[in-house]
Amino acid sequence: MGTDSRERMVRSAAYLFRERGYSGTGFRDVIAHSGAPRGSIYHHFPDGKAQLAEEAVRYAGDFLNAGILAATEGGDPASAVDAFVGWWRQVLIKSEFRAGCPIVAVTVECHDDAPQLAAAAAAAFDRWQDTLATGLGNAGVADDRAARLARLTVAAVEGATILCRAHRDVAPLDDVVAELKDMTRRAVQEAQ
Amino acid sequence: MGTDSRERMVRSAAYLFRERGYSGTGFRDVIAHSGAPRGSIYHHFPDGKAQLAEEAVRYAGDFLNAGILAATEGGDPASAVDAFVGWWRQVLIKSEFRAGCPIVAVTVECHDDAPQLAAAAAAAFDRWQDTLATGLGNAGVADDRAARLARLTVAAVEGATILCRAHRDVAPLDDVVAELKDMTRRAVQEAQ
DNA sequence: GAGTTCCTATGACGATCGTCATGGTCAATG
DNA sequence: CATTGACCATGACGATCGTCATAGGAACTC
Numbered sequence: 001m002g003t004d005s006r007e008r009m010v011r012s013a014a015y016l017f018r019e020r021g022y023s024g025t026g027f028r029d030v031i032a033h034s035g036a037p038r039g040s041i042y043h044h045f046p047d048g049k050a051q052l053a054e055e056a057v058r059y060a061g062d063f064l065n066a067g068i069l070a071a072t073e074g075g076d077p078a079s080a081v082d083a084f085v086g087w088w089r090q091v092l093i094k095s096e097f098r099a100g101c102p103i104v105a106v107t108v109e110c111h112d113d114a115p116q117l118a119a120a121a122a123a124a125f126d127r128w129q130d131t132l133a134t135g136l137g138n139a140g141v142a143d144d145r146a147a148r149l150a151r152l153t154v155a156a157v158e159g160a161t162i163l164c165r166a167h168r169d170v171a172p173l174d175d176v177v178a179e180l181k182d183m184t185r186r187a188v189q190e191a192q
Numbered sequence: 193m194g195t196d197s198r199e200r201m202v203r204s205a206a207y208l209f210r211e212r213g214y215s216g217t218g219f220r221d222v223i224a225h226s227g228a229p230r231g232s233i234y235h236h237f238p239d240g241k242a243q244l245a246e247e248a249v250r251y252a253g254d255f256l257n258a259g260i261l262a263a264t265e266g267g268d269p270a271s272a273v274d275a276f277v278g279w280w281r282q283v284l285i286k287s288e289f290r291a292g293c294p295i296v297a298v299t300v301e302c303h304d305d306a307p308q309l310a311a312a313a314a315a316a317f318d319r320w321q322d323t324l325a326t327g328l329g330n331a332g333v334a335d336d337r338a339a340r341l342a343r344l345t346v347a348a349v350e351g352a353t354i355l356c357r358a359h360r361d362v363a364p365l366d367d368v369v370a371e372l373k374d375m376t377r378r379a380v381q382e383a384q
Numbered sequence: 385g386a387g388t389t390c391c392t393a394t395g396a397c398g399a400t401c402g403t404c405a406t407g408g409t410c411a412a413t414g
Numbered sequence: 415c416a417t418t419g420a421c422c423a424t425g426a427c428g429a430t431c432g433t434c435a436t437a438g439g440a441a442c443t444c
Contacts, residue, residue, distance in 0.1 A: 020301065021301040109215070176343060176344050179344045
């Protein structure tokens with residue numbers, strides 16, 4: 001099914017989008033980074049760059065959701081927040097604050113001519129939110145409150161990574177996660 | 193000092209960055225949108241696109257800070273959150289979710305070859321945070337807590353605008369602001 | 385072995401990018 | 415009047431963009 005070079009292209013696209021954004025990443029960059037052959041681009045991705053981006057968004061979304069899910073199964077909602085945040089902490093530091101979230105990059109630059117790109121991004125955000133909300137629900141928090149809290153968590157963490165990139169410092173993320181975990185613990189406590 | 197056409201270019205750059213991002217906005221787009229003359233680009237901005245972007249970031253940062261400041265002087269910190277959020281609510285809806293924050297766009301795409309661009313973005317974020325924190329401080333909230341809460345507010349609202357663009361809906365922003373105002377009110381209450 | 389399908393190599397297409405050089409206009413200054 | 419400097423018009427530069435056409439090779443079916 002998915003050829004090796006095809007999957008490498010998707011992964012490289014997601015990787016490069018984090019640093020240079022959608023418009024800033026060319027097909028030639030993806031080829032160079034992935035080592036994939038040039039001639040098969042439009043064989044694997046007949047719809048061109050938008051299709052590659054869409055699959056990169058899906059890949060990144062699934063990847064991170066798996067991490068959140070694993071942490072949620074531990075039982076503690078606050079540790080799920082840690083898993084969600086921990087991944088980006090690592091990405092930020094390892095890249096010296098050059099890399100952020102590829103889905104954010106695509107969303108911010110997405111044109112009108114690619115509506116399914118925004119839809120893929122929205123689906124990824126929703127999946128993260130649902131996974132976090134399910135964890136809160138299992139801890140006894142009411143469904144609608146859990147959904148709102150999970151949404152705040154996704155939004156705040158994504159926003160914090162942007163602040164971190166501007167500041168070249170993880171302090172914003174640490175501040176935000178401290179408040180979020182406080183909030184999560186209080187919600188769980190009130191529910192019991 | 194600032195010529196008319198020069199200021200128009202800065203404003204247009206900020207406007208266009210919101211929809212198409214930094215890489216996605218060409219000098220030609222800025223010229224066309226602002227009606228400014230092409231020949232004087234490198235007269236006004238000798239350092240090229242990066243300089244234009246830097247001033248656009250400063251302009252947008254100042255503009256929004258003035259709005260927050262005005263709302264803060266009303267005395268109620270929760271209404272300052274409303275002012276901060278209200279501006280983006282309007283931008284999102286009027287643009288049919290095509291436009292977001294220009295500073296976010298620049299931060300997400302900023303290369304290594306423009307370190308002062310990230311610094312300008314960080315300064316804008318910090319100013320917003322300080323203004324919000326001052327409002328909380330005037331309401332009796334302790335300084336460090338006020339700073340953390342203000343930072344969370346900035347991060348969450350910026351993140352929520354991204355979610356709104358992906359979803360083409362203001363619901364994420366409404367959810368986030370509801371939790372934020374709850375949190376703000378509780379902090380003020382606890383401080384008294 | 386012939387035919388078919390998947391994948392890749394190579395090179396080019398028109399468009400657009402940021403940048404800049406050159407020559408002009410026009411107001412202010414001496 | 416002469417000179418200067420701020421500002422604008424035009425056109426081009428090399429590079430890179432996304433896209434695609436053509437052709438070759440590899441593997442599998444009959």
